[in-house]
Amino acid sequence: MKGKILIAAALGIQILAAYPAAAAPAAPAAAQVYVNGVLATLGKAPILVGQRTYVAAEDASRLLQGEWKVSAGNGVLKLSDELSFTFRLSDGKVAVNGKWVENGQVAKVQNGQVYLPLRWIVEQAGGKITWNAQKKAVEVSAAQHEGALVLLTEDKLTKDERVYVESVRKEQGIYQRGNLYVIARGESPNPGYGLQVTHTQWSWEQLLVYVKKTKPEPGRMYTQAIAYPYIVAKADLPPYTTVVFLDADTKKPLFAQ
Known part of the structure; x- marks a missing residue:
């Protein structure tokens, strides 16, 4: 049976300290994140870069029930056997399923922590993301897959x-x-x-x-x-x-x- 992309609200804390902070400019803290109506407890506060919400790579992997690994200067977020993202941290290039793309959104590195573009990844995974002005929060609607x-x-x-x-x-x-x-x-x-x-x-x-x-x-x-x-x-x-x-x-x- 093919791999599924599953989203859950339970998140943990894992610190990554491997790359210099110069790769991303300072940004104000972003709003809270809700997944399918449930407030996500993030290990690191999100950041805003150019009005886009970025979350720590470890938090993104738990939001999307995937795996995050860093090796040889590349960060890989694997969501299923059919979908993975490779973020080259040295120059900001992005690959989807092993193929480098021109319109992908790059990772940001701040204070030794890798942050990933939440909206872009969620939409690539078949979900939706919206801004709730009343809650002042980012809301993630997961694509409901069979057997989730x-x-x-x-x-x-x-x-x-x-x-x-x-x-x-x-x-x-x-x-x-x-x-x-x-x-x-x-x-x-x-x-x-x-x-x-x-x-x-x-x-x-x-x-x-x-x-x-x-x-x-x-x-x-x-x-x-x-x-x-x-x-x-x-x-x-x-x-x-x-x-x-x-x-x-x-x-x-x-x-x-």
């Missing part, structure tokens, strides 16, 4: 779904009710522990979902209170297709002993 995994916040659930989530969220495990999935980490000593979907991948008749068990940030103080991290998602899958949740670090089944 969509992460949900509580306000997107029905009353019955909220009751179900509450009944299972404190015990470690993966729970399914129809097309609703609850991934629960179980009891944790403080809110610094969590779960994060890093990317997804299609393999034959399976949707592979990679989940990272995050840990508290070094040096940050957390409320010493018991927490129960969990993720809620929906997946409308084609017939005879299953979802498999894997540990993003070990690539083994999530919560495997």
